[in-house]
Amino acid sequence: MNRLIRQLKPYPMEELNRIKASLKERGIKIYDFGTGDPKEPTDQKIRKALIDAVPEVSQYTSVAGRAELRNAISEWFKNRFGVELDPDTQIIPSNGSKEAIFHFPLVFIDTDQPEKNKVIFGTPGYPVYERGTLYAGGMPVPVPLREEDGFLLRLDKLDKSLLQETKIVWLNYPHNPTGATASLQYFQDMLGICREYGIILCSDECYTELYFDEKPPSALQAGIEGVVVFHSLSKRSGLTGYRTGFVAGDPQIISEYRKGRASFGVATPDFIQKAAEVAWSDEEHVEKRREIFRRKRDIFLEFFDKIGLEYLYPQATFYFWIKAPEGMSGEEYAKHLLQYGIVVSPGVNFCAGIEIMENRCSSDYFRIALVPTVEECMEAVRVWEKAHSEI
Ligand SMILES: Cc1ncc(COP(=O)(O)O)c(C=O)c1O
Structure with missing residues (x-):
């Protein structure tokens, strides 16, 4: 295999994957804000x-x-x-x-x-x-x-x-x-x-x-x-x-x-x-999509303001880039949320491979992708609020 590629290990996510698998086994509902692949139907x-x-x-x-x-x-x-x-x-x-x-x-x-x-x-x-x-x-x-x-x-x-x-x-x-x-x-x-x-x-x-x-x-x-x-x-x-x-x-x-x-x-x-x-x-179907993402975004704007998490105000995309609570890394907070079925991406997932190899990768941030439906987002913030209060 190409030597450079072999050296580029992905960030070790084993622990998060293990927790996710065990939640599934225990039948806990998962709200997946991890991967940026929304589920809205394709226009007819x-x-x-x-x-x-x-x-x-x-x-x-x-x-x-x-x-x-x-x-x-x-x-x-x-x-x-x-x-x-x-x-x-x-x-x-x-x-x-x-x-x-x-x-x-x-x-x-x-x-x-x-x-x-x-x-x-x-x-x-x-x-x-x-x-x-x-x-x-x-x-x-x-x-x-x-x-x-x-x-x-x-x-x-x-x-x-x-x-x-x-x-x-x-x-x-x-x-x-x-x-x-x-x-x-x-x-x-x-x-x-x-x-x-x-x-x-x-x-x-x-x-x-x-x-x-x-x-x-x-x-x-x-x-x-x-x-x-x-x-x-x-x-x-x-x-x-x-x-x-x-x-x-x-x-x-x-x-x-x-x-x-x-x-x-x-x-x-x-x-x-x-x-x-x-x-x-x-353009009509695109306008409809923007409206859906706006509704999801507004649910989280209100929620993060309520629980006091700092984020970059998203003017575009379906992502939020959020700072983990004081004293926690993005990864630690992601692990905590996962126990409650909330999946987010720790900021370290977006480091370059070279930074990981050279141990130059850390992040106080995590990302959510507004992938679940509007209804699931409303449900998820209730679960998240409880998780956040139990840090
Ligand atoms: C920044 C960026 N560029 C490119 C892509 C690739 O998208 P696609 O190949 O589906 O057009 C993605 C997908 O998530 C992305 O986030």
């Missing part, structure tokens, strides 16, 4: 489009994807962000954003250039930026995101020598796991630095549509050259199982990436593309 229109698209004869599809889907994405992007994208040269459909994020450094890291092989990303964060970098033979550089910076990755605070050696920067706003959002000014500032140092700015934007107040911007509003964005229908339309998203941006990078992707076997099935076309062309 999208399901029907998929079923109607299943062909009598099945043929290979192309990496470039269907023109109709790229047109629908281009139209959506223009309406949502005010940026015109050429559907032929600036958009590639992907099988969700995970594979697209993972494969990106495989195309853009040149292992013959160790002086320009670093990939910067924030921590806590989504683990695939690091994994993709390692598989591609690049050098991951996790940068701690700080509360005082609003959990924004601040390239302006990094050493110039590091930036000179960096090929790719991953930004992810709205952010998993903290729910932090970024302004257009922030993207403009970060793009200025990336351009100065010849860095590709990759912006993972899969949560832009789950907002509660202001609409989050896209990095492509700051500029096209040197920028690539990753979008997904997983969160926007609740299509995690369909595996569909897109990559868009700088036409030169998109052209090279499309060439590279021809090797990976990631051409999206036609019937998924037809369902995706319907999903990108409809």
Whole structure:
């Protein structure tokens, strides 16, 4: 096995998993706020489009994807962000954003250039930026995101020598796991630095549509050259199982990436593309989803204020990033809640693998994903309140 990957052990969760298994055995009701995969039904229109698209004869599809889907994405992007994208040269459909994020450094890291092989990303964060970098033979550089910076990755605070050696920067706003959002000014500032140092700015934007107040911007509003964005229908339309998203941006990078992707076997099935076309062309189902997440969010805003837990006010995403009570780590509090059937993710789950290997990983935080139904959320806060009073 690839040595680097073998060394990257996941954070040891055995104890939490053991408690969860024993609760199940004892028939205790579990409220799972751990994994970010909500259970709301997929909109009927999208399901029907998929079923109607299943062909009598099945043929290979192309990496470039269907023109109709790229047109629908281009139209959506223009309406949502005010940026015109050429559907032929600036958009590639992907099988969700995970594979697209993972494969990106495989195309853009040149292992013959160790002086320009670093990939910067924030921590806590989504683990695939690091994994993709390692598989591609690049050098991951996790940068701690700080509360005082609003959990924004601040390239302006990094050493110039590091930036000179960096090929790719991953930004992810709205952010998993903290729910932090970024302004257009922030993207403009970060793009200025990336351009100065010849860095590709990759912006993972899969949560832009789950907002509660202001609409989050896209990095492509700051500029096209040197920028690539990753979008997904997983969160926007609740299509995690369909595996569909897109990559868009700088036409030169998109052209090279499309060439590279021809090797990976990631051409999206036609019937998924037809369902995706319907999903990108409809906002009504997204508005309904936002409303559901808003109701769940409001239940927890009220609850955390009542019991006095500190959290980052989520302006987008379906996550809350919460500080464990004074004197406890996120993991200790998660373990305590678990005894009552409440599953949350300790902050250490979002450390980079390198930080875990080097024992640089600790966290006073934990994350909840607003996955259970509104009714289950209301039930869960009653159980949680009792658990909290018995610390
Ligand atoms: C920050 C972030 N990026 C990307 C993804 C991948 O989503 P998908 O591959 O379903 O589009 C996730 C999934 O949870 C995520 O949290």
